[in-house]
Amino acid sequence: MKRVPIIGVMGGGSVCAEDADNAYRLGRLIAKEGWILLNGGRKAGIMDASAKGAKDHGGLTIGILPDDTCHGASDYIDIPIITGMGNARNCINTLTSDVVVACPGGAGTLSEIALALKNNKPVILLNFPLNTAFERYRQQGLLFFSPTPEDCIEKIKAILSQ
Amino acid sequence: MKRVPIIGVMGGGSVCAEDADNAYRLGRLIAKEGWILLNGGRKAGIMDASAKGAKDHGGLTIGILPDDTCHGASDYIDIPIITGMGNARNCINTLTSDVVVACPGGAGTLSEIALALKNNKPVILLNFPLNTAFERYRQQGLLFFSPTPEDCIEKIKAILSQ
Amino acid sequence: MKRVPIIGVMGGGSVCAEDADNAYRLGRLIAKEGWILLNGGRKAGIMDASAKGAKDHGGLTIGILPDDTCHGASDYIDIPIITGMGNARNCINTLTSDVVVACPGGAGTLSEIALALKNNKPVILLNFPLNTAFERYRQQGLLFFSPTPEDCIEKIKAILSQ
Amino acid sequence: MKRVPIIGVMGGGSVCAEDADNAYRLGRLIAKEGWILLNGGRKAGIMDASAKGAKDHGGLTIGILPDDTCHGASDYIDIPIITGMGNARNCINTLTSDVVVACPGGAGTLSEIALALKNNKPVILLNFPLNTAFERYRQQGLLFFSPTPEDCIEKIKAILSQ
Incomplete structure (x- = not known):
């Protein structure tokens, strides 16, 4: 260089x-x-x-x-x-x-x-410690885990209705 | 909304x-x-x-x-x-x-x-699975972990000399 | 299309x-x-x-x-x-x-x-009327015309000293 | 400064x-x-x-x-x-x-x-010479002047049909 x-x-x-x-x-x-x-x-x-x-x-x-x-x-x-x-x-x-x-x-x-x-x-x-860096956002209720598309839609509905 | x-x-x-x-x-x-x-x-x-x-x-x-x-x-x-x-x-x-x-x-x-x-x-x-998503980059030799500023400098030198 | x-x-x-x-x-x-x-x-x-x-x-x-x-x-x-x-x-x-x-x-x-x-x-x-669209900025004192690099420098100095 | x-x-x-x-x-x-x-x-x-x-x-x-x-x-x-x-x-x-x-x-x-x-x-x-800088684009057929919305639409149709 x-x-x-x-x-x-x-x-x-x-x-x-x-x-x-x-x-x-x-x-x-x-x-x-x-x-x-x-x-x-x-x-x-x-x-x-x-x-x-x-x-x-x-x-x-x-x-x-x-x-x-x-x-x-x-x-x-x-x-x-x-x-x-x-x-x-x-x-x-x-x-x-x-x-x-x-x-x-x-x-x-x-x-x-x-x-x-x-x-x-x-x-x-x-x-x-990268592996735990996202954890705070899960605790704040901004980051969610979802197993299926159907469950995603339920979570989106709950978020949009807030 | x-x-x-x-x-x-x-x-x-x-x-x-x-x-x-x-x-x-x-x-x-x-x-x-x-x-x-x-x-x-x-x-x-x-x-x-x-x-x-x-x-x-x-x-x-x-x-x-x-x-x-x-x-x-x-x-x-x-x-x-x-x-x-x-x-x-x-x-x-x-x-x-x-x-x-x-x-x-x-x-x-x-x-x-x-x-x-x-x-x-x-x-x-x-x-x-977010927690393991970064792992592939560590395996590729793009992502490194370092405990001290001094160790960082050694790693940067090794990278720059490639 | x-x-x-x-x-x-x-x-x-x-x-x-x-x-x-x-x-x-x-x-x-x-x-x-x-x-x-x-x-x-x-x-x-x-x-x-x-x-x-x-x-x-x-x-x-x-x-x-x-x-x-x-x-x-x-x-x-x-x-x-x-x-x-x-x-x-x-x-x-x-x-x-x-x-x-x-x-x-x-x-x-x-x-x-x-x-x-x-x-x-x-x-x-x-x-x-595109040709006159820039004129308002000249009148506001934001847009200047300069014939030479030397004149540019004088104008920059005047602007920086404001 | x-x-x-x-x-x-x-x-x-x-x-x-x-x-x-x-x-x-x-x-x-x-x-x-x-x-x-x-x-x-x-x-x-x-x-x-x-x-x-x-x-x-x-x-x-x-x-x-x-x-x-x-x-x-x-x-x-x-x-x-x-x-x-x-x-x-x-x-x-x-x-x-x-x-x-x-x-x-x-x-x-x-x-x-x-x-x-x-x-x-x-x-x-x-x-x-700013006032003539756009002129080359009119000559290239990229820049057009239009007096009315209706005329704009005709020009857009001509462009889209090319």
């Missing part, structure tokens, strides 16, 4: 101290390697922590922002790419990264892992 | 006979309820089977296509929406659907489940 | 009575031909008037909405396609239409005309 | 020597000011010339690419943002730029001018 590698760091907007610390350390190590760090660009959670880690150690940071202005961008992003496309920007995150690292997060992070794999991009899960 | 409900049916482009049969039956039942069926629009797998099920029973079908022409669209799609946006169209699939049913599929289907949940859309998994 | 033709009707969100009347009549005529009407879906200007014209005469209407909910959609849209992509949805409007009719509007409509032409879609301007 | 300004340079993929020279000089001047140059990223026309002008003089260049790989990117782009979204990436070009300079081009460039104005971004036309 002749260009400088771009490493995507994905993860939740609201995370625990350990995950934020891991993201900061990862950002620092990416900067030390001379790689470019790319993330979702917001001033929150894994995005802010990983960008700060890279900037504190001389790295270059790119943020792919969901909104149509810079509002809410991390102060540690050098190059804010403003998409105005909401979660569709998650596709850009994964296509632009040479490798994707996924720190713990919710459905947005899960979509980035899936989109990366769909595009044949290598994905590294950093302390992210 | 005063509009006719739009039910999204997601799933793989290449599936087994049982899954295709379930998708066909689901399409038929959606049509019988008078609901609109929406899917990814391609002439393949769950998309083609669910659209055929709906059309054979008088339903209306919408296909949100990834390419910039109708080429490759299912013959059972009444209204092809041509996005030219690749997988970014998966966001539109989930935002436009009132309820999403996910039949078995790969990373594209996983991204639609995640994007739907991100947008607070109810998701029903029809015979789709 | 074996599918029912989809006719895109573009135009401003705030228009004069004559333009709204033309859009209503155009929507009616599209419905009478048995074609599907597609527009930007909002409850405003050409979008609302053309959809009402089609619905009042038994037509089918599709609205490609910019936001991530149905909020602000015209009551005369049968099928709201929710993109969450802002003006990027203008690409979908033009790719999905077999022919685009542009009624008077501002920069959004101009972008749809240009995107349609870029995609080799026929465009019919209905009472829309 | 505390961030480094990002200057968008738009223009055709196939241009005359004078326009390419202007784009090269503009890229050089942008680099000399210490600004970041952003363009559509392809190895063609205004994109390639402006990026080369900036790189030859120590600038930083960002290319917002339409395809889902780096294939076809200019060698003078430091940071390729891969969107996989075709012309929808034109929205990102204009949202991310603080000021847009439009060099001569076709419908793609016209769409970027219009999208920039729609987003209230200042646009400078460098030797680009």
Whole structure:
């Protein structure tokens, strides 16, 4: 690869101290390697922590922002790419990264892992127990399991009647 | 809800006979309820089977296509929406659907489940064992698990040097 | 063409009575031909008037909405396609239409005309004097003419220092 | 503005020597000011010339690419943002730029001018005679003028019957 590698760091907007610390350390190590760090660009959670880690150690940071202005961008992003496309920007995150690292997060992070794999991009899960990540949505009553088409229809009717 | 409900049916482009049969039956039942069926629009797998099920029973079908022409669209799609946006169209699939049913599929289907949940859309998994869906990508050498930022960097180096 | 033709009707969100009347009549005529009407879906200007014209005469209407909910959609849209992509949805409007009719509007409509032409879609301007359409932006101080790269730089400096 | 300004340079993929020279000089001047140059990223026309002008003089260049790989990117782009979204990436070009300079081009460039104005971004036309830019499409038989809705319908019928 002749260009400088771009490493995507994905993860939740609201995370625990350990995950934020891991993201900061990862950002620092990416900067030390001379790689470019790319993330979702917001001033929150894994995005802010990983960008700060890279900037504190001389790295270059790119943020792919969901909104149509810079509002809410991390102060540690050098190059804010403003998409105005909401979660569709998650596709850009994964296509632009040479490798994707996924720190713990919710459905947005899960979509980035899936989109990366769909595009044949290598994905590294950093302390992210993928198998249980969807479980919270089942507990919230958003995710259901159904054995047959007929049962699906009953569940759809119940949802639509709410 | 005063509009006719739009039910999204997601799933793989290449599936087994049982899954295709379930998708066909689901399409038929959606049509019988008078609901609109929406899917990814391609002439393949769950998309083609669910659209055929709906059309054979008088339903209306919408296909949100990834390419910039109708080429490759299912013959059972009444209204092809041509996005030219690749997988970014998966966001539109989930935002436009009132309820999403996910039949078995790969990373594209996983991204639609995640994007739907991100947008607070109810998701029903029809015979789709979500917990093992990512496993095939680990076996393919695309998905890795890592305990520390330092280990991540080693894995990224190995990937970049390939 | 074996599918029912989809006719895109573009135009401003705030228009004069004559333009709204033309859009209503155009929507009616599209419905009478048995074609599907597609527009930007909002409850405003050409979008609302053309959809009402089609619905009042038994037509089918599709609205490609910019936001991530149905909020602000015209009551005369049968099928709201929710993109969450802002003006990027203008690409979908033009790719999905077999022919685009542009009624008077501002920069959004101009972008749809240009995107349609870029995609080799026929465009019919209905009472829309294209040559003067950009003029209002020059008068607003948003659009500048420059003869040389050096002059460009001076203008950029003046803009950035505001 | 505390961030480094990002200057968008738009223009055709196939241009005359004078326009390419202007784009090269503009890229050089942008680099000399210490600004970041952003363009559509392809190895063609205004994109390639402006990026080369900036790189030859120590600038930083960002290319917002339409395809889902780096294939076809200019060698003078430091940071390729891969969107996989075709012309929808034109929205990102204009949202991310603080000021847009439009060099001569076709419908793609016209769409970027219009999208920039729609987003209230200042646009400078460098030797680009906007008023005649659409004329080539009328001559190609893609762009038509119509005085009434009834006349529109006749034109649509003629187009659909081709």
